[in-house]
Amino acid sequence: MTNSESGAESARTDMTLRLRGKLQWVPVAAVVVLVAWVLAIPPVVDGAYGAVGGTLMVIAGIFLAFFTVTFVGYLVRPLRLTVSGEGLTVRLPTWPARTVPWSALARVADETVTTGGRTSAYVVVDFTQGTQALPRLCRPRSMYRRIAPAIGRAEGTQGLCIEEQVFELDAAGLLAAVREHAPADMPVSGPRGASYGEPEPGSARRV
Numbered sequence: 721m722t723n724s725e726s727g728a729e730s731a732r733t734d735m736t737l738r739l740r741g742k743l744q745w746v747p748v749a750a751v752v753v754l755v756a757w758v759l760a761i762p763p764v765v766d767g768a769y770g771a772v773g774g775t776l777m778v779i780a781g782i783f784l785a786f787f788t789v790t791f792v793g794y795l796v797r798p799l800r801l802t803v804s805g806e807g808l809t810v811r812l813p814t815w816p817a818r819t820v821p822w823s824a825l826a827r828v829a830d831e832t833v834t835t836g837g838r839t840s841a842y843v844v845v846d847f848t849q850g851t852q853a854l855p856r857l858c859r860p861r862s863m864y865r866r867i868a869p870a871i872g873r874a875e876g877t878q879g880l881c882i883e884e885q886v887f888e889l890d891a892a893g894l895l896a897a898v899r900e901h902a903p904a905d906m907p908v909s910g911p912r913g914a915s916y917g918e919p920e921p922g923s924a925r926r927v
Contacts, residue, residue, distance in 0.1 A: 732804035733897035737887035739794050750788040757781055789814065790859070799860075799887060803897040808845065810880070812858050822906060824851040826879075828898050830891050830910025833870050841884040843891050843910075844871065851878060859886075 739746070761777055793813025800817075802809035808825065811817035826846040833840050844864065847853065854861055864881035873879075882889055895910045902908065 731901070732802055733893075733901070735801045735803075735890065735894060735897075737799040737801065737882070737889050739791075739798070740886060740888055743886060744795060746791050750784075750791055754781075754784055754788045757784055794859075799882075801882075801894065803894070803901045805901055808898075810854060810860070812854065812860075815855060815858065818854055820845075820847070820851070820853040822902050824848050824853065825902075825906065827907040827909075828895065828902075829908070830895055831871055833867060835870075841891065842867065842871075843882040843884070843889065843894055845880040845882075846873070847878045847880075854880070 757777070757780070761781075790813070797813040799813065800811040802811075802817075802819075807819050807821040807823075809817055809819040824847060826848045827844075828846075829844050831842055831844055833842070842863075844867075856862070860880040860882060861878070863883060864879045867881060868877055868879075869875075882894075884891055891910065895908055898906065898908050
């Protein structure tokens, strides 16, 4: 969903990126698994191998709790983007809003990657060298690191990756907002700025 606010000094475009329908069950399932994990702790600790089992339970629980908090956050407090003359503002579910100025951005592009017959679409925001905006473990940054080699980014390049198959994202609207508010020399490509990879022989292309 996109809401726009215009004014002489406060023109901006706000976008709320909710999880897509089927993915809204992921946080619910994660909560159920976390509760089951908590209930399983006492029997494991009281068992014959309580010390080892308890340690493993704690380690597994840390990762499970992080996963659960992350996805529940995206469900109850969706990812929000604001494009304005100041730059791109990102509000993560569990992190204060952070504005990345246009001077810290190198490019914004709408790109696709095809692997094994499955085509995934992304809006990719490349940072300039030395920019360290937003936590490295947040999904947009970790996803960028994951797909960077596939989309031809140089090693060490940092940025954000917004997944169209995960979030209800109007990619064309976001790119239009960037073109409207960013400096004229900001490279913006899309829709479908580039496509990487090839489907497997005989496989159907799908997004």
